[in-house]
Amino acid sequence: MRLTKLTAMTAVFVALVGFSSQVRADDADAAAAQKVQQEKTECLSCHSAQGLKTPPRADMDLKKLGGMLIDADKLSKSVHADVSCKECHGQAVASYPHGESAHADLPACADCHKKQVREIAPEFKDSVHVKANLPDFTCASCHDPHAWQKVSKLSSPKAVVRQDNADCRGCHDSDEKFARFTPNKRRDLADIHGWLPSAELHWKAVRCVDCHTAEKATGVSHAILPKDKAERRCVECHSANSSLRTRLYRQKVEESHINPVGFINAYILNEAYVLGVTRNQWLDWASFVLLALVVAGLGGHGLLRFVSNRLRKGGK
Amino acid sequence: MSHREYLFPLWIRLWHFANAALFLLLLISGLSLHFANPGAALLDFNLAQRIHNVCGVLLCLNYVVFVIGNIVTGNWWQFVPKPHGYLQRALLQVRFYVWDIFHGKETPFPSTRENNFNPLQQVMYWIIMYLAMPALLITGLLFLWPEFAPDRLFGVDGLVTVAMAHYIIAYCIILFVISHIYLASCGKKISTHYKSIITGWHED
Ligand code: HEM
Numbered sequence: 001m002r003l004t005k006l007t008a009m010t011a012v013f014v015a016l017v018g019f020s021s022q023v024r025a026d027d028a029d030a031a032a033a034q035k036v037q038q039e040k041t042e043c044l045s046c047h048s049a050q051g052l053k054t055p056p057r058a059d060m061d062l063k064k065l066g067g068m069l070i071d072a073d074k075l076s077k078s079v080h081a082d083v084s085c086k087e088c089h090g091q092a093v094a095s096y097p098h099g100e101s102a103h104a105d106l107p108a109c110a111d112c113h114k115k116q117v118r119e120i121a122p123e124f125k126d127s128v129h130v131k132a133n134l135p136d137f138t139c140a141s142c143h144d145p146h147a148w149q150k151v152s153k154l155s156s157p158k159a160v161v162r163q164d165n166a167d168c169r170g171c172h173d174s175d176e177k178f179a180r181f182t183p184n185k186r187r188d189l190a191d192i193h194g195w196l197p198s199a200e201l202h203w204k205a206v207r208c209v210d211c212h213t214a215e216k217a218t219g220v221s222h223a224i225l226p227k228d229k230a231e232r233r234c235v236e237c238h239s240a241n242s243s244l245r246t247r248l249y250r251q252k253v254e255e256s257h258i259n260p261v262g263f264i265n266a267y268i269l270n271e272a273y274v275l276g277v278t279r280n281q282w283l284d285w286a287s288f289v290l291l292a293l294v295v296a297g298l299g300g301h302g303l304l305r306f307v308s309n310r311l312r313k314g315g316k
Numbered sequence: 317m318s319h320r321e322y323l324f325p326l327w328i329r330l331w332h333f334a335n336a337a338l339f340l341l342l343l344i345s346g347l348s349l350h351f352a353n354p355g356a357a358l359l360d361f362n363l364a365q366r367i368h369n370v371c372g373v374l375l376c377l378n379y380v381v382f383v384i385g386n387i388v389t390g391n392w393w394q395f396v397p398k399p400h401g402y403l404q405r406a407l408l409q410v411r412f413y414v415w416d417i418f419h420g421k422e423t424p425f426p427s428t429r430e431n432n433f434n435p436l437q438q439v440m441y442w443i444i445m446y447l448a449m450p451a452l453l454i455t456g457l458l459f460l461w462p463e464f465a466p467d468r469l470f471g472v473d474g475l476v477t478v479a480m481a482h483y484i485i486a487y488c489i490i491l492f493v494i495s496h497i498y499l500a501s502c503g504k505k506i507s508t509h510y511k512s513i514i515t516g517w518h519e520d
Contacts, residue, residue: 234361273475276352
């Protein structure tokens with residue numbers, strides 16, 4: 001009896017302590033999150049379109065600032081929405097004017113993403129960009145750390161295409177940015193892909209990496225292949241067994257259920273009609289049968305004419 | 317009673333064979349696109365796509381020639397089913413195809429300059445040339461410039477409906493063409509009608 005009372009009291013005590021520490025942890029989390037948002041607001045008071053319009057200080061190099069703006073809206077949806085600016089940019093930027101090392105002090109992605117980098121770094125080193133020894137070509141050259149949205153959270157394959165291709169095109173479509181990496185002349189994407197009809201349509205429907213990397217069992221390979229290894233066979237995508245199944249639409253294939261109206265690759269129809277990929281098999285069968293009936297009907301008619309003609313001539 | 321009459325002026329014959337050639341190319345390339353597969357299709361995808369686009373646009377131009385030519389020369393009247401007693405005449409023609417022809421009888425509506433088409437030809441040609449062809453051409457043009465196609469239709473991408481309609485109409489017209497070529501052999505002699513669409517002269 002005393003024993004159970006003691007146990008009960010202990011249990012209540014433990015629960016109370018646990019509860020209060022939980023409350024304290026929640027408080028701490030909330031406080032930390034608030035601090036992050038506060039810091040971000042501070043930095044964005046200058047590093048945003050609004051900041052450039054109404055600068056909080058008079059002694060700034062506005063021209064330079066104009067090239068260093070951050071889209072607060074994109075930032076709030078990005079993977080790093082809850083990471084403090086200072087956590088990545090260090091103390092050199094804590095006050096203005098920023099310290100000498102503000103530019104040099106950028107963090108490596110690996111500081112926080114050991115696991116991903118372990119997998120990606122070898123592929124990255126194999127990519128044309130790293131092999132061409134482009135100066136300062138890093139993960140951030142493609143992934144804007146202030147805007148990248150988690151792929152699995154994007155609403156549709158087209159949205160994934162939009163994000164991925166904007167990164168490649170941000171450089172390959174911009175003389176100014178391209179020139180920062182190489183003295184070689186930039187070739188226009190439309191010229192390079194002149195053999196691909198409706199190139200603009202394709203840029204909205206498939207990712208550059210769907211043609212420029214080898215297929216990989218999970219995710220997308222980071223080894224951008226040399227141009228002579230890029231995919232140019234249309235039927236890789238435009239066929240019943242399309243590589244869209246295993247690449248861009250892999251997630252959709254896994255989610256899709258039985259298809260009641262006879263379309264093959266029906267999971268694409270929400271986004272696009274793709275020649276050779278999204279045929280309707282029932283329609284195909286119906287049209288074969290109809291063709292067979294018409295041909296048989298006409299053939300039979302012809303045969304009857306032939307036979308009746310013979311009979312009439314024979315009868316004469 | 318043999319009679320000889322000039323039925324098809326040169327412009328109609330030229331138009332007709334341009335139409336036929338474009339159709340054949342569009343059929344072969346269209347099917348290659350529809351059943352695209354490594355190694356399985358008739359033509360390489362890229363080639364098929366180019367042929368189909370060029371011939372498609374040419375077919376549109378040819379259709380414009382057809383419409384203008386018909387208006388200018390008054391030939392359009394031939395396509396109009398004349399209402400008075402139409403049903404009887406159509407039944408007569410049906411009877412010819414399913415019965416009389418096997419008994420050595422001649423067509424009830426021999427081709428003349430005033431009355432070139434039999435009653436069934438009139439409706440079929442009218443439906444094909446003034447309903448199906450424009451629908452085929454419009455869906456084809458929408459396929460070519462998808463920015464003008466509806467964004468979404470029936471809960472899926474708008475191009476799905478356009479593509480299905482294009483396929484179904486094209487298929488119906490192909491069935492018509494096959495029947496058309498066969499039925500042309502039902503003249504007095506098997507060669508009668510084939511000769512006249514080539515030379516322009518109808519003889520029987
Ligand atoms: C004899 C007439 C025609 C036939 C038999 C035909 C047949 C076809 C077929 C079977 C397809 C594939 C559709 C699918 O996979 O669902 C197709 C696609 C297409 N058709 Fe046609 N078609 C004809 C006329 C036209 C015309 C007149 C035009 C344009 C003015 C046109 C433009 C297109 C376009 C743009 C495509 C998409 C592929 C491409 O860009 O080449 N077609 N057609």
